[in-house]
Amino acid sequence: xxxxxxxxxxxxxxxxxxxxxxxxxxxxxxxxxxxxxxxxxxxxxxxxxxxxxxxxxxxxxxxxxxxxxxxxxxxxxxxxxxxxxxxxxxxxxxxxxxxxxxxxxxxxxxxxxxxxxxxxxxxxxxxxxxxxxxxxxxxxxxxxxxxxxxxxxxxxxxxxxxxxxxxxxxxxxxxxxxxxxxxxxxxxxxxxxxxxxxxxxxxxxxxxxxxxxxx
Amino acid sequence: xxxxxxxxxxxxxxxxxxxxxxxxxxxxxxxxxxxxxxxxxxxxxxxxxxxxxxxxxxxxxxxxxxxxxxxxxxxxxxxxxxxxxxxxxxxxxxxxxxxxxxxxxxxxxxxxxxxxxxxxxxxxxxxxxxxxxxxxxxxxxxxxxxxxxxxxxxxxxxxxxxxxxxxxxxxxxxxxxxxxxxxxxxxxxxxxxxxxxxxxxxxxxxxxxxxxxxx
DNA sequence: CAGTGATGTCAGCGCTGTTGACACCCGATC
DNA sequence: GATCGGGTGTCAACAGCGCTGACATCACTG
Numbered sequence: 001x002x003x004x005x006x007x008x009x010x011x012x013x014x015x016x017x018x019x020x021x022x023x024x025x026x027x028x029x030x031x032x033x034x035x036x037x038x039x040x041x042x043x044x045x046x047x048x049x050x051x052x053x054x055x056x057x058x059x060x061x062x063x064x065x066x067x068x069x070x071x072x073x074x075x076x077x078x079x080x081x082x083x084x085x086x087x088x089x090x091x092x093x094x095x096x097x098x099x100x101x102x103x104x105x106x107x108x109x110x111x112x113x114x115x116x117x118x119x120x121x122x123x124x125x126x127x128x129x130x131x132x133x134x135x136x137x138x139x140x141x142x143x144x145x146x147x148x149x150x151x152x153x154x155x156x157x158x159x160x161x162x163x164x165x166x167x168x169x170x171x172x173x174x175x176x177x178x179x180x181x182x183x184x185x186x187x188x189x190x191x192x193x194x195x196x197x198x199x200x201x202x203x204x205x206x207x208x209x210x211x212x213x214x215x
Numbered sequence: 216x217x218x219x220x221x222x223x224x225x226x227x228x229x230x231x232x233x234x235x236x237x238x239x240x241x242x243x244x245x246x247x248x249x250x251x252x253x254x255x256x257x258x259x260x261x262x263x264x265x266x267x268x269x270x271x272x273x274x275x276x277x278x279x280x281x282x283x284x285x286x287x288x289x290x291x292x293x294x295x296x297x298x299x300x301x302x303x304x305x306x307x308x309x310x311x312x313x314x315x316x317x318x319x320x321x322x323x324x325x326x327x328x329x330x331x332x333x334x335x336x337x338x339x340x341x342x343x344x345x346x347x348x349x350x351x352x353x354x355x356x357x358x359x360x361x362x363x364x365x366x367x368x369x370x371x372x373x374x375x376x377x378x379x380x381x382x383x384x385x386x387x388x389x390x391x392x393x394x395x396x397x398x399x400x401x402x403x404x405x406x407x408x409x410x411x412x413x414x415x416x417x418x419x420x421x422x423x424x425x426x427x428x429x430x
Numbered sequence: 431c432a433g434t435g436a437t438g439t440c441a442g443c444g445c446t447g448t449t450g451a452c453a454c455c456c457g458a459t460c
Numbered sequence: 461g462a463t464c465g466g467g468t469g470t471c472a473a474c475a476g477c478g479c480t481g482a483c484a485t486c487a488c489t490g
Binding site: 068103138165183189194197201211 | 231282283288300318320321322323324325326327331334335338339342345348349350351352353354355356357359360363364365366367368369371373379382383386387391392394395398401402404406408409410412413415417418419420421423
Binding site: 010043050052 | 437438440458460
């Protein structure tokens with residue numbers, strides 16, 4: 001038993017990740033400093049460096065756990081389209097709450113852990129749908145990038161900022177911006193709905209392409 | 216003439232924004248510190264506070280200029296679909312180079328400046344396409360969010376990180392991840408192409424819906 | 431029983447954005 | 461023409477950040 005300490009040292013990777021996630025959910029401020037993390041743990045801030053190389057490694061560990069939870073806790077049913085939709089919406093939910101941690105994954109592919117289940121399922125579903133073999137990777141990339149990118153973008157938005165944009169658009173000179181001023185009041189009223197609309201567009205088109213092939 | 220100084224003080228909002236953009240393009244590091252900015256201008260770092268409230272205001276000013284340039288420099292031709300595609304691809308190009316500055320816009324809608332042209336055109340094109348009036352805002356949101364979100368996400372990627380993911384996927388146990396390991400080698404080979412693929416999916420679906428209405 | 435490695439503490443480095451006091455210099459006013 | 465005042469740049473400094481290296485402590489091992 002080389003790594004674990006039977007008497008249990010106060011800290012461990014799991015305990016630290018727990019505390020980190022607790023802090024992110026508590027404060028709406030999604031950027032948790034190591035000093036805040038230390039005081040949450042009742043420990044010197046630099047103590048976490050005994051368990052993680054740097055802050056990014058904490059974030060990726062947290063992200064990996066979150067992704068694994070998504071995959072585990074998800075019961076998918078229905079055809080490929082419903083399942084794919086549900087899977088990506090679940091991904092959106094977790095990215096909405098923890099954009100920081102999950103974005104850290106992008107630049108630091110974790111060393112073989114748990115969070116890969118959804119990627120596997122996503123690709124499997126595209127294959128099942130009948131997407132041409134050489135289009136599967138690129139279709140996956142498009143769906144993934146839309147889901148993650150749009151969600152991280154949406155996660156930053158606040159009611160104020162959205163209202164601010166409506167306001168700005170409404171105040172523009174109607175002569176130069178006829179369409180914009182007319183539409184302003186209807187913009188950004190429900191960004192989740194807008195995301196789903198875009199996702200359905202993509203799924204529609206994939207379905208149509210598949211039908212075209214099969215015929 | 217209250218604001219301008221005839222003898223020309225060394226600094227001005229434009230000069231500062233110039234220097235900022237110069238720095239972003241020079242260093243690939245997209246995060247420019249005020250101290251770097253000061254030394255680029257040959258001036259004390261805090262001098263810029265005489266012209267901007269805070270760093271965010273510099274970023275939004277830069278972003279506004281960039282957006283205005285996109286709209287001005289763009290000759291659109293063809294049907295609504297080609298024009299919309301070209302417009303969003305142009306938006307992607309500038310977001311790819313200046314993700315930081317343009318993201319600052321999201322939270323700080325600028326006080327009535329220039330960068331709104333593309334939004335107006337985008338909405339106009341959707342109307343021209345024949346999208347149902349009550350769907351125009353949400354369709355615009357979906358396209359905008361995809362373009363910006365996906366592009367900002369892509370802007371962070373490096374050749375290394377993409378290769379890292381391919382590597383990670385390839386090394387997974389083929390038993391549990393049959394689809395993923397099989398597809399790994401074909402992933403993330405051309406993220407621009409993947410973005411265009413997703414964009415075409417959305418435009419396909421919009422076109423199909425419009426045809427459905429007209430019939 | 432000595433030693434070794436893991437863990438937590440502490441002081442501190444270099445960086446960040448930002449503030450307030452100060453000096454200057456130019457243009458307007460009496 | 462001297463005097464004021466506001467816009468501008470300088471400077472020192474603050475609080476926060478991620479992170480490092482030296483040190484103390486403790487538990488287990490040979």
